[in-house]
Amino acid sequence: MPVSSSGVRWIVVPATRGCGPLRVNTEAPWRQCRVSPFRDAHAPVSGPTVSPSRLSLYLDLIRWNRPAGSYLLLWPTLSALWMAADGFPGWHLLVVFTLGTVLMRSAGCTVNDVADREFDRHVKRTAQRPVTRGAISAREALLFGAALALAAFALVLTTNLSTILWSFAALAVAVFYPYTKRFFAMPQAVLGVAFSFGIPMAFSAVRGDVPAMAWGLLLGNLFWVLAYDTEYAMVDRDDDLKIGIRTSAITLGRFDVAAVMGFYALYLALWALLGARQGLGVLYFAGVGAAAGMAAWHYALIRDRSRDGCFRAFRLNHWVGFAVFVGLLLDHGLRA
Numbered sequence: 001m002p003v004s005s006s007g008v009r010w011i012v013v014p015a016t017r018g019c020g021p022l023r024v025n026t027e028a029p030w031r032q033c034r035v036s037p038f039r040d041a042h043a044p045v046s047g048p049t050v051s052p053s054r055l056s057l058y059l060d061l062i063r064w065n066r067p068a069g070s071y072l073l074l075w076p077t078l079s080a081l082w083m084a085a086d087g088f089p090g091w092h093l094l095v096v097f098t099l100g101t102v103l104m105r106s107a108g109c110t111v112n113d114v115a116d117r118e119f120d121r122h123v124k125r126t127a128q129r130p131v132t133r134g135a136i137s138a139r140e141a142l143l144f145g146a147a148l149a150l151a152a153f154a155l156v157l158t159t160n161l162s163t164i165l166w167s168f169a170a171l172a173v174a175v176f177y178p179y180t181k182r183f184f185a186m187p188q189a190v191l192g193v194a195f196s197f198g199i200p201m202a203f204s205a206v207r208g209d210v211p212a213m214a215w216g217l218l219l220g221n222l223f224w225v226l227a228y229d230t231e232y233a234m235v236d237r238d239d240d241l242k243i244g245i246r247t248s249a250i251t252l253g254r255f256d257v258a259a260v261m262g263f264y265a266l267y268l269a270l271w272a273l274l275g276a277r278q279g280l281g282v283l284y285f286a287g288v289g290a291a292a293g294m295a296a297w298h299y300a301l302i303r304d305r306s307r308d309g310c311f312r313a314f315r316l317n318h319w320v321g322f323a324v325f326v327g328l329l330l331d332h333g334l335r336a
Contacts, residue, residue, distance in 0.1 A: 057130045057135050057136055058130075058136075058144060060129070060130050061109060061110055061113065061129070061130045061131065061136060061141060061144070062105075062106035062109050062110065062148075063106075063109050064106075068315055068317070068318050069105055069109075070101060070102050070105045070106075071318035071321070071322065072195065072225075072228070072317060072318050072321065073101045073104075073105050073195055073198060074098065074101045074102075075318065075321030075322050075324065075325045076195075076196065076198065076199060076217070076221045076224075076321055076324075076325075077097050077101055077198030077199065077201075077202055078094075078097065078098070078325055079217075079321075079324060079325045079328050080198065080199040080200075080202035080203060080214065080217055081093060081094065081097060081202045081205075081206065082325075082328050082329065082332060083203075083213070083217070083275075083278060083328070084202055084203040084205075084206035084207055084214070085206045086278075086332070087332045087335075088332070089202075089206055092158070093159070093202075093205055093206065095155075096155045096156070096158060096159060096205070097198065097201075097202060097205070099152075099155055100152045100155045100156065100198075101198060103148050103149070103151050103152035103155075104148070104149065104152045104170075104171075104174065106145075106148050107145040107146075107148040107149040107152065107174070108145075108174050108177075108194070109145075110131075110141045110142065110144055110145030110148070111142070111145055111174065111175055111178060112177075112178045113129050113130070113131040113132065113141060114131055114138045114141050114142055114145075115178035115179055116132075116178055116181070117129075117131050117132050117138065119181075119243050119245055120132040121133075122239060122242065122243045123236055123239040123240075123243070124239070125235065125236060125239075149171065152167075153167060156201075159204075159205045160204070160205065160208060162204045162208055162209065162210075163201050163204040163205045166197070166200060166201045166204055166210070167201065169197070170194070170197035170198075170201065173190065173193050173194045173197060174194045174197075176190065177190045177191050177194050181245050181246055181247065182245075182246070183246070184246060185246055185248075185251040186226075186248045186251055187246060187247065187248070188225065188226050188229040188230055188233065188247065188248040189222065189226060189248075191225055191229055192221070192222035192223070192224075192225035192226055192229075193218075193222060195221070195225045196217075196218040196221040196222050196225065197218075199214055199217050199218045199221060200214045200215065200218060202214075213274055213277070213278070216270060216273075216274050217270070217271065217274055219270060220266065220267045220268075220269075220270030220271045220274070221267065221271075223263045223264075223266040223267040223270070224263070224264070224267035224320070224321070226248065226259075226260075226263040227260050227261075227263035227264045227267065227295070227317075228313070228314055228317040228320075229248070229314075230247075230248045230249055230252065230256060230259065230260050230263070231260060231298070231302055231310045231311075231313045231314045231317070232310070232311070232314040233247035233248055233249035233250070234249045234256060234302065234305060234307075234310040235307050235310045235311045235314070236249075237249045237250060256305070257299070257302055257303055257305070260298075260302060261295070261299055264292075264295035264298070264320075265295075268288055268291055268292050268295065271288060271324060272285065272288045275288070275328075280328065280331050281331050281334070281335070282331075283327050283330040283331040283334060284324075284327045284328050284330075284331040285327070286327055287323045287324050287325070287326055287327015287328060287330070287331075288323075288324055288327060290323040290327070291320045291321070291323040291324050294316070294319055294320050294323065295320060298313040298316075298317075301313040
């Protein structure tokens with residue numbers, strides 16, 4: 001019978017169901033077991049939970065399981081492509097702007113999380129983001145974001161010089177935006193520019209220049225971003241007030257709901273006006289009308305300023321842009 005260094009005798013007993021061979025302390029008044037080094041290979045393993053793979057952390061960092069953010073950028077960008085080309089823009093530009101939009105939105109998430117990591121740990125909704133909780137270092141996240149931005153830039157290099165130059169301005173605004181929350185009363189306006197830069201780039205890629213219409217569409221889209229990101233900011237308003245973050249929801253105060261509805265109205269009015277100037281038909285305006293109906297429904301979601309209602313309105317906002325894009329697509333399809 002084996003004896004330990006402390007003089008305690010141990011015996012090996014046969015494996016029981018679901019358990020490997022055990023060593024039993026024969027001198028203890030109770031049954032005390034230790035797993036033998038030659039534990040049964042089929043026995044369940046106890047111990048710490050296996051940590052998530054690096055891939056799952058990176059996917060979480062770029063919000064891969066929450067694609068609504070990519071759609072918010074994609075629909076106005078694709079709409080601008082169709083308007084610039086007066087129809088289908090060709091597979092090359094469609095692939096470039098679709099992939100580029102997804103890549104740059106992902107890169108923007110990494111920059112945002114690094115910039116906001118000290119604030120995010122105090123907000124329940126964001127406290128478990130990979131950078132905030134230390135699962136990914138700030139340096140690692142920035143390197144990953146840079147790789148995504150370089151991949152997007154490689155796509156832009158297949159277009160023309162004008163679009164390449166505009167891409168630098170788009171990158172600068174995207175990097176600058178997270179820091180505006182510290183000093184600018186309406187950082188959502190800067191986000192609106194960043195999220196709308198695909199519009200002038202689309203016109204540049206198709207036509208080689210950026211006409212006044214593109215800037216009008218950008219302005220209209222900026223109002224849409226102000227609408228849905230103010231809804232988003234309303235979710236975190238109490239936390240943001242405590243930690244000193246500036247947002248449109250805080251700046252607008254009790255006029256937040258009215259302002260959101262006004263932003264929706266300006267967005268849809270501008271896009272309807274510019275669509276009329278381009279000679280778009282009834283199907284396009286049906287899409288704009290459907291988007292207006294969705295915006296009106298959002299009033300019911302946000303009027304009591306509940307977190308759940310405001311967050312739901314934000315998450316469903318990509319359908320507003322989708323309705324406009326589908327109307328545009330169908331209108332051009334009817335004329336083809």
